[in-house]
Amino acid sequence: MTIIDHSLSVPSPRSITEPALAGKTETMVLNMGPHHPSTHGVLRLVVELDGETVVNVAPDMGYLHTGIEKSMESKTYQQALVMTDRTDYLAPLSNNLSYVLAVESLLQCEIPERAQTARVLLVELQRISSHLVWLGTHALDLAAMSVFLYGFREREQILDIFEMVSGARMMTSYFRVGGLAYDLPEGFLPAVKALTDVMPSRIDEYESLLTNNIIWKQRTMGIGAIDSAAALQYGMTGPGLRATGVAWDLRKAMPYSGYENYTFSIPTATNGDIYDRYLVRMAEMRESVKIVEQAYTRLKAMGPGPWQTSDRKIAPPPKIEITESMESLIHHFKLWTEGFKPPRGDAMVAIESPRGELATYIVSDGSPKPYRVHMRAPSFINLQALPHMAKGQLMADLVALIASLDPVLGEVDR
Amino acid sequence: MDNTTISTRLTEQFGARIQRFDSHRGGDVVAYISAADLIEVATFLRDDEMSFSFLENLCGVDYLGRTPRFEVVYHLLSMKNRVRVCLKVGLDATNPTVPTLTGMWQTANYQEREAYDMFGITFTDHPGLDRILMPEDWVGFPQRKDTPLGYEEVAFTFNQAQIDAHKPFAKE
Amino acid sequence: MGLETKAGDMGVVTTSLETVANWGRTNAMWPLLFGLACCAIEMMGAQGANYDLSRFGMEINRASPRQADLIIVAGRVSRKMAPVIRRLYDQMSEPKWVIAMGDCASCGGVFNNYAIVQGVDEVIPVDVYVAGCPPRPEALIDGIVQLHAKVERMKLDGTLRDRAPIHV
Numbered sequence: 001m002t003i004i005d006h007s008l009s010v011p012s013p014r015s016i017t018e019p020a021l022a023g024k025t026e027t028m029v030l031n032m033g034p035h036h037p038s039t040h041g042v043l044r045l046v047v048e049l050d051g052e053t054v055v056n057v058a059p060d061m062g063y064l065h066t067g068i069e070k071s072m073e074s075k076t077y078q079q080a081l082v083m084t085d086r087t088d089y090l091a092p093l094s095n096n097l098s099y100v101l102a103v104e105s106l107l108q109c110e111i112p113e114r115a116q117t118a119r120v121l122l123v124e125l126q127r128i129s130s131h132l133v134w135l136g137t138h139a140l141d142l143a144a145m146s147v148f149l150y151g152f153r154e155r156e157q158i159l160d161i162f163e164m165v166s167g168a169r170m171m172t173s174y175f176r177v178g179g180l181a182y183d184l185p186e187g188f189l190p191a192v193k194a195l196t197d198v199m200p201s202r203i204d205e206y207e208s209l210l211t212n213n214i215i216w217k218q219r220t221m222g223i224g225a226i227d228s229a230a231a232l233q234y235g236m237t238g239p240g241l242r243a244t245g246v247a248w249d250l251r252k253a254m255p256y257s258g259y260e261n262y263t264f265s266i267p268t269a270t271n272g273d274i275y276d277r278y279l280v281r282m283a284e285m286r287e288s289v290k291i292v293e294q295a296y297t298r299l300k301a302m303g304p305g306p307w308q309t310s311d312r313k314i315a316p317p318p319k320i321e322i323t324e325s326m327e328s329l330i331h332h333f334k335l336w337t338e339g340f341k342p343p344r345g346d347a348m349v350a351i352e353s354p355r356g357e358l359a360t361y362i363v364s365d366g367s368p369k370p371y372r373v374h375m376r377a378p379s380f381i382n383l384q385a386l387p388h389m390a391k392g393q394l395m396a397d398l399v400a401l402i403a404s405l406d407p408v409l410g411e412v413d414r
Numbered sequence: 415m416d417n418t419t420i421s422t423r424l425t426e427q428f429g430a431r432i433q434r435f436d437s438h439r440g441g442d443v444v445a446y447i448s449a450a451d452l453i454e455v456a457t458f459l460r461d462d463e464m465s466f467s468f469l470e471n472l473c474g475v476d477y478l479g480r481t482p483r484f485e486v487v488y489h490l491l492s493m494k495n496r497v498r499v500c501l502k503v504g505l506d507a508t509n510p511t512v513p514t515l516t517g518m519w520q521t522a523n524y525q526e527r528e529a530y531d532m533f534g535i536t537f538t539d540h541p542g543l544d545r546i547l548m549p550e551d552w553v554g555f556p557q558r559k560d561t562p563l564g565y566e567e568v569a570f571t572f573n574q575a576q577i578d579a580h581k582p583f584a585k586e
Numbered sequence: 587m588g589l590e591t592k593a594g595d596m597g598v599v600t601t602s603l604e605t606v607a608n609w610g611r612t613n614a615m616w617p618l619l620f621g622l623a624c625c626a627i628e629m630m631g632a633q634g635a636n637y638d639l640s641r642f643g644m645e646i647n648r649a650s651p652r653q654a655d656l657i658i659v660a661g662r663v664s665r666k667m668a669p670v671i672r673r674l675y676d677q678m679s680e681p682k683w684v685i686a687m688g689d690c691a692s693c694g695g696v697f698n699n700y701a702i703v704q705g706v707d708e709v710i711p712v713d714v715y716v717a718g719c720p721p722r723p724e725a726l727i728d729g730i731v732q733l734h735a736k737v738e739r740m741k742l743d744g745t746l747r748d749r750a751p752i753h754v
Contacts, residue, residue: 037647037649061547062664064622065664067697070700071563086624153634232468233520233521234521253493348442359471363475384523549665556700564700585711
């Protein structure tokens with residue numbers, strides 16, 4: 001017999017109605033609609049207010065539901081990769097990595113070290129660029145507009161690197177099953193060096209604008225606090241959980257893609273309020289710069305090498321081989337007309353995306369198309385903690401709270 | 415602690431109530447159980463020294479053409495021992511019902527709503543089992559295998575005019 | 587020739603009312619803050635310092651549809667969101683223009699399924715389609731410049747809008 005503790009329960013929008021209290025003050029139900037400047041996408045919040053204080057809030061999502069999981073079932077594994085870019089659109093390379101690692105777990109194939117190192121480098125660059133957008137929009141919501149413009153200046157530099165590597169600024173689809181899509185181009189390493197040389201001083205610049213700023217502190221300190229037990233109950237992961245004091249980061253706890261070979265630390269904080277989440281993410285940007293520098297040194301020392309697995313049944317052969325070898329031609333033909341067929345079974349791989357734990361669960365039935373793909377999206381799960389954090393706060397704090405949770409609606413709705 | 419320990423402890427505690435064991439391609443233990451045993455097995459895994467205290471993932475899968483047709487997949491994570499276990503509950507096609515886990519982990523709330531919305535799996539005692547991703551008045555469960563994808567025909571030059579005639583273009 | 591110099595000396599410029607009205611409309615066309623998905627991030631990048639949109643008078647995004655002239659539909663439109671877009675479009679006052687930014691807003695994009703409206707032109711009439719997934723900020727700026735060229739051809743009589751769309 002289960003006893004449900006509804007005190008922590010996450011409300012659904014239909015459960016918030018105006019109570020008819022005779023002779024007492026009533027609360028007001030307000031709609032913070034899908035079209036709103038501060039909801040970070042098309043998120044609808046049904047807010048119950050007592051004056052200016054939030055009594056209860058229920059998120060209503062689905063305004064960006066794209067049916068990605070069902071669409072992926074009708075595409076081959078290679079084609080379905082393109083759809084993963086568009087779930088968490090602030091960190092497409094993280095999504096690519098999660099999906100690609102899950103398919104490689106199904107296939108149990110070997111990835112060469114050059115590809116692993118390049119993956120780590122690019123994913124950490126992606127983490128920095130995602131945190132820059134978070135910082136910019138968070139500051140913009142609290143009316144510190146210059147930080148938005150400064151953050152996007154660095155972001156453009158990072159997007160230039162992605163464009164150099166894959167041809168696209170955002171939706172790169174650069175990680176493929178078996179390794180990378182193409183080899184790293186020649187100007188890549190100098191561009192990365194130029195970025196890491198300049199990035200720490202830029203992060204110092206952002207911190208000088210916000211960290212000791214009285215207005216910023218008054219709007220973020222002590223607001224929206226959550227303790228670690230409640231955070232774990234709600235399934236929070238990522239910077240939100242680390243700000244409550246739990247030092248859980250999948251890159252250190254259950255490493256993937258060679259993360260055990262890099263030296264970096266996990267920043268944590270104690271109070272779990274908005275200010276702590278801000279501090280944790282700023283510290284994470286610095287740690288990411290360190291990882292990028294280490295990956296850069298490795299790549300430079302490694303020299304040129306294979307960037308995809310040598311198993312020709314999974315990764316296509318280089319074009320020049322097709323003119324020389326019959327097997328390469330047949331492999332190329334089979335890969336492009338039919339696609340590779342992983343054995344029957346399922347796989348679950350979790351990575352640490354900028355928002356938290358992003359896991360992909362794939363079921364294969366032996367055909368070239370995945371049978372079921374499910375993405376455990378961190379923003380979707382983290383959003384359940386919002387009502388708990390918002391109770392008793394002011395309406396204006398709700399805006400700061402959503403920004404500090406850093407939801408990406410593409411991931412929430414899929 | 416490794417995977418054989420998990421399966422041994424589960425067999426010791428529950429014996430034949432674990433229908434069978436399997437593993438993910440990456441090596442994680444998978445245990446097939448029935449809906450009635452779910453809460454007990456999850457409580458045991460959480461309170462035992464293995465300490466699977468975090469509900470990582472909850473999703474539904476539709477195996478059309480197989481009995482049982484639906485399956486709810488639970489992934490539990492042990493932060494202390496850095497290991498994952500998977501529980502799978504098979505449900506039949508006519509009335510797929512399984513007890514809710516919101517009493518143990520509040521994180522199950524939205525994920526169970528999503529499984530209900532996409533597959534039609536009901537969770538008993540859920541505090542508010544409404545549609546979460548589709549509009550409230552949507553009929554049907556989109557991710558079931560017998561629901562079509564609903565795509566529009568690809569337009570080439572020979573059928574472009576015909577497609578445009580059927581499309582509801584907005585005129586002001 | 588004598589007339590222009592005489593008029594210039596007196597500080598008088600001759601033009602038509604249409605030209606002046608259209609000049610006013612293009613120089614500070616305020617977009618509605620309407621980013622849906624990934625294209626919204628590129629739109630924000632276009633408003634950043636590198637690809638500055640404020641040189642078109644567009645640095646300010648109005649949150650209220652009553653105060654906006656232009657709606658840039660940036661991102662995929664789901665079936666749940668379509669009535670919301672229609673309502674926002676109806677609330678905007680004339681003259682108003684629509685840019686469908688990105689492949690999903692133009693034609694459904696990568697997503698051809700039950701959940702996505704195949705092109706926002708099923709819901710609201712579109713003036714400029716900007717292709718790309720997502721379109722680069724330069725492509726969006728090209729779309730805006732083409733829209734300005736279209737607005738400058740607008741007439742002041744009953745046929746207010748020339749709705750033949752432009753594909754960028």
